[in-house]
Amino acid sequence: MSPLSANSHVPLVCTSCHERLQGPFICGTCGKLQPTEGTDYFALFGLPRKLLIEMAGLERKFLRLSWKLHPDNFVNATEQERELSLKRSSELNDAYRTLKDPFARVEYLLAIEGERKEGEKKQQAPPELLEEVFELNESLDDLREAKAARSDVATLKEKLHAAEKSFSVKLAEVDAEMQATARDWDKALDAGEEASRKKIMARLNEHLNRRSYIRNLVVSVAKELAEA
Amino acid sequence: MGRTVGIDLGTTNSLVAYVDAQTGKPKCIPGPYGSTLCPSVVSLDPGGNIIVGEPARKRLLTQPERTIYSVKRLMGRGLADVQEELKLFPFRVDAESGKVIRVQLGEKSFTAPEISSFILRELRNWAEAHLGETVDRAVITVPAYFDDAQRQATKDAGKLAGLDVLRLVNEPTAASLAYGLHEKKRGLVAVYDLGGGTFDISVLKLIPTDEGDIYQVRSASGDTHLGGDDIDNLLQAFVHEQILQSDEIDFSPHEEIAQELRKELIALKHCLSERESATLKFPLPDGKTFEFEFTRGMLDALIRPVVDRTMTPVKRALADAQLKPEQMDEVVLVGGTTRTPLIRRTVHDFFGRQPHTELNPDEVVALGAAVQANILDRGVSNVLLLDVTPLSLGIETYGGAVGKIIPRNSPIPASAQEMYTTGVDNQTGIDIHVLQGERELAKDCRSLARFTLKVPPAPAGLPRVEVKFLIDANGILQVAAKDVRTGEQQQIEVRPSYGLNDAEIERMLEESIEYAEQDFAERQVIEARTEAEGILAATNKALVGDQSNAIPPDERSRIDRSVAALREAVAGRDYKLIRKRIDELNQATMHLAELVMNTAISTALKGKSVGEV
Numbered sequence: 001m002s003p004l005s006a007n008s009h010v011p012l013v014c015t016s017c018h019e020r021l022q023g024p025f026i027c028g029t030c031g032k033l034q035p036t037e038g039t040d041y042f043a044l045f046g047l048p049r050k051l052l053i054e055m056a057g058l059e060r061k062f063l064r065l066s067w068k069l070h071p072d073n074f075v076n077a078t079e080q081e082r083e084l085s086l087k088r089s090s091e092l093n094d095a096y097r098t099l100k101d102p103f104a105r106v107e108y109l110l111a112i113e114g115e116r117k118e119g120e121k122k123q124q125a126p127p128e129l130l131e132e133v134f135e136l137n138e139s140l141d142d143l144r145e146a147k148a149a150r151s152d153v154a155t156l157k158e159k160l161h162a163a164e165k166s167f168s169v170k171l172a173e174v175d176a177e178m179q180a181t182a183r184d185w186d187k188a189l190d191a192g193e194e195a196s197r198k199k200i201m202a203r204l205n206e207h208l209n210r211r212s213y214i215r216n217l218v219v220s221v222a223k224e225l226a227e228a
Numbered sequence: 229m230g231r232t233v234g235i236d237l238g239t240t241n242s243l244v245a246y247v248d249a250q251t252g253k254p255k256c257i258p259g260p261y262g263s264t265l266c267p268s269v270v271s272l273d274p275g276g277n278i279i280v281g282e283p284a285r286k287r288l289l290t291q292p293e294r295t296i297y298s299v300k301r302l303m304g305r306g307l308a309d310v311q312e313e314l315k316l317f318p319f320r321v322d323a324e325s326g327k328v329i330r331v332q333l334g335e336k337s338f339t340a341p342e343i344s345s346f347i348l349r350e351l352r353n354w355a356e357a358h359l360g361e362t363v364d365r366a367v368i369t370v371p372a373y374f375d376d377a378q379r380q381a382t383k384d385a386g387k388l389a390g391l392d393v394l395r396l397v398n399e400p401t402a403a404s405l406a407y408g409l410h411e412k413k414r415g416l417v418a419v420y421d422l423g424g425g426t427f428d429i430s431v432l433k434l435i436p437t438d439e440g441d442i443y444q445v446r447s448a449s450g451d452t453h454l455g456g457d458d459i460d461n462l463l464q465a466f467v468h469e470q471i472l473q474s475d476e477i478d479f480s481p482h483e484e485i486a487q488e489l490r491k492e493l494i495a496l497k498h499c500l501s502e503r504e505s506a507t508l509k510f511p512l513p514d515g516k517t518f519e520f521e522f523t524r525g526m527l528d529a530l531i532r533p534v535v536d537r538t539m540t541p542v543k544r545a546l547a548d549a550q551l552k553p554e555q556m557d558e559v560v561l562v563g564g565t566t567r568t569p570l571i572r573r574t575v576h577d578f579f580g581r582q583p584h585t586e587l588n589p590d591e592v593v594a595l596g597a598a599v600q601a602n603i604l605d606r607g608v609s610n611v612l613l614l615d616v617t618p619l620s621l622g623i624e625t626y627g628g629a630v631g632k633i634i635p636r637n638s639p640i641p642a643s644a645q646e647m648y649t650t651g652v653d654n655q656t657g658i659d660i661h662v663l664q665g666e667r668e669l670a671k672d673c674r675s676l677a678r679f680t681l682k683v684p685p686a687p688a689g690l691p692r693v694e695v696k697f698l699i700d701a702n703g704i705l706q707v708a709a710k711d712v713r714t715g716e717q718q719q720i721e722v723r724p725s726y727g728l729n730d731a732e733i734e735r736m737l738e739e740s741i742e743y744a745e746q747d748f749a750e751r752q753v754i755e756a757r758t759e760a761e762g763i764l765a766a767t768n769k770a771l772v773g774d775q776s777n778a779i780p781p782d783e784r785s786r787i788d789r790s791v792a793a794l795r796e797a798v799a800g801r802d803y804k805l806i807r808k809r810i811d812e813l814n815q816a817t818m819h820l821a822e823l824v825m826n827t828a829i830s831t832a833l834k835g836k837s838v839g840e841v
Contacts, residue, residue, distance in 0.1 A: 063435065063442055064437070064439070066442070066612060066614055067437075067440075067442075067612055070612060070614070070701070071641065071700070071701040072395070072603065072604055072609075072612065072613065072701065073607065074607075075394055075395075075604045075605075075607060076607045077607075086641055086698070086700055086701070087643075087698075089641050089701075090640075090641035090698055090699075091643070093638065093640065093641060093642050094638075094642060094643055094644070096639065097635075097638055097639065097642070
């Protein structure tokens with residue numbers, strides 16, 4: 001799938017004044033909203049499907065589009081225009097929310113490229129973490145038991161704190177790897193290297209799954225510790 | 229098309245405001261009693277007339293069983309949600325209530341949206357009388373932390389009052405709009421809004437752009453059952469306990485006395501915002517007077533739990549916005565309860581800066597609502613509000629867990645798509661349960677709606693139904709479903725689990741007409757005359773008593789002149805003139821009233837006029 005194929009639903013001329021459209025959503029000539037379907041989040045902001053996005057620029061575009069699309073500007077418009085404004089502005093907000101978050105951004109990119117795969121792998125510990133995860137789960141069980149029996153939890157807590165720290169470090173490592181791979185993706189896109197892109201996406205997919213696994217661990221340990 | 233106004237539908241007081249075309253500034257509209265505050269109290273008189281505001285508040289003391297206050301606490305709530313409320317508030321819930329609670333007022337019962345619609349209708353009357361024009365569109369404010377059902381109930385109330393509700397605006401957002409226009413503020417703003425029954429904290433960024441100013445809400449949190457009411461309840465419980473111990477009088481069965489005490493305690497609370505100590509003198513049913521000296525320190529200790537409860541949402545809102553207290557450029561206090569010194573001090577210490585209190589905390593939300601009403605009315609503007617949804621939207625998944633589909637603090641409008649299919653062959657429906665809240669289990673979240681997707685019979689897993697969940701700019705949920713294979717759209721009516729359906733609203737609209745037709749001006753004349761007759765009778769009585777001899781001749785002739793003037797006004801139909809003459813007579817009889825009181829037993833009623841004794 002080429003990066004721009006999702007744009008094929010965008011009409012070429014305005015549905016109201018029939019002038020040529022310059023971008024998605026709004027006619028530059030008459031200002032009417034357009035019933036565009038299937039514009040992807042990157043295209044919506046006029047961005048290529050790159051993973052490193054400059055935040056200040058994204059926010060500026062978001063605010064400029066908000067001025068044009070927000071339902072507040074269509075209170076006195078026709079029912080149809082009000083509907084369109086609601087749809088378009090919710091898409092804009094969803095797009096901004098997704099692209100702002102670097103991980104949601106990767107996940108979204110993989111989804112529109114048809115390369116996001118989670119399923120059964122999600123629950124499985126990455127092989128190199130197996131041992132540590134096993135130990136952690138044991139400590140968590142011990143802690144729960146100790147809590148139930150109202151016995152001393154101090155040493156167990158210490159152990160879990162250490163584990164939490166260790167996994168937090170691993171989380172930071174995955175994040176750094178993700179950053180590096182994102183850079184590779186952008187380079188491949190610039191160079192038009194079709195073949196390497198698939199491989200990079202597979203790596204991104206793997207990073208995402210590993211990250212969500214470790215993150216769940218960190219969250220559940222933190223929760224268990226907070227309750228202990 | 230008529231005028232558009234902004235309405236603050238509050239727990240304790242409600243206000244209506246508009247933007248003056250000449251000055252471009254928002255203004256609150258005073259009612260027939262001169263105040264811009266309309267007490268959110270509704271009473272049904274024995275003749276079947278609905279009475280709203282100040283006269284209804286007086287009836288809390290004389291006819292509590294026909295009168296209701298703080299009804300906002302019941303908006304969009306089911307019976308199970310309000311059990312705590314029912315212990316603390318004298319709500320008489322109709323035993324026949326369905327999923328929507330009905331409250332008994334005398335021989336009739338009403339839903340919370342209906343009661344709120346009476347308040348909205350009253351404010352609409354105020355506005356129409358003041359502007360001399362029809363008012364049929366409004367922006368109504370709601371607590372930022374209101375969920376879908378509470379918002380829908382507010383919108384329904386607007387509809388029942390004959391208003392086209394252009395937008396529900398979050399109260400702290402409205403307040404920041406009023407402040408922003410007032411002071412041209414910039415940067416990060418925290419709005420701490422503690423009203424009569426709700427608490428909100430919002431973190432906003434005010435961004436100047438080429439097109440105009442953007443008010444972007446970064447996060448919102450709060451508690452829709454926390455406010456000044458809770459302070460009053462604590463005070464009341466404390467004093468009740470004291471009286472029980474010292475005088476062994478339990479007046480909990482006497483609602484009139486409880487309401488009288490509550491009124492005195494609210495006055496005492498206000499007094500302690502200005503002074504370091506105040507004395508409560510309360511006449512007891514046995515003829516004795518309960519006396520108790522309150523210091524501000526005692527009040528502070530008593531209300532500390534309420535103030536502490538507000539700080540949890542404050543911290544959460546900041547954490548969600550990924551900001552620290554010291555990063556705020558401005559802090560704004562909103563809501564009458566923030567007059568309490570302890571609250572001011574706590575907020576000041578937490579943020580490390582002096583909070584803004586320049587605008588009247590009772591009026592600022594209504595003023596902001598008027599500004600937004602004006603913006604929407606004209607359709608073009610140099611101000612844009614970008615708000616967020618305060619609670620995560622989720623769908624119940626296997627095992628009673630919740631799958632989050634729109635996280636809290638997402639900018640609204642917001643949407644999410646979910647794909648559904650069947651689990652068994654020829655299954656014809658898929659049940660969907662929509663929830664709002666942050667907890668992991670469906671049973672701990674707020675149930676918004678349940679509905680069944682219709683599916684044509686097919687082998688399991690073959691049907692594909694795409695469901696689109698959309699939170700609109702009012703924070704209200706809309707759902708649409710599409711069969712992906714056929715492209716067929718499915719209409720889904722989503723009414724909140726505790727909401728009214730369209731048929732119920734239609735029926736209530738029809739019923740409401742019988743109340744609506746009572747002419748506003750006519751009612752004002754009747755009420756003013758009734759009050760005038762009361763004070764004329766009391767004056768006459770006082771003038772024949774012994775104390776009248778102690779009145780100097782010039783004072784006596786001033787009273788006589790005022791009496792004659794009031795009599796003349798009562799014969800006419802100008803209720804404003806009648807009120808003016810009542811005030812004049814009250815002024816003239818101030819001294820006389822004191823004399824009456826000195827000879828009477830009660831010293832607790834000092835400073836009142838003859839009409840009030």
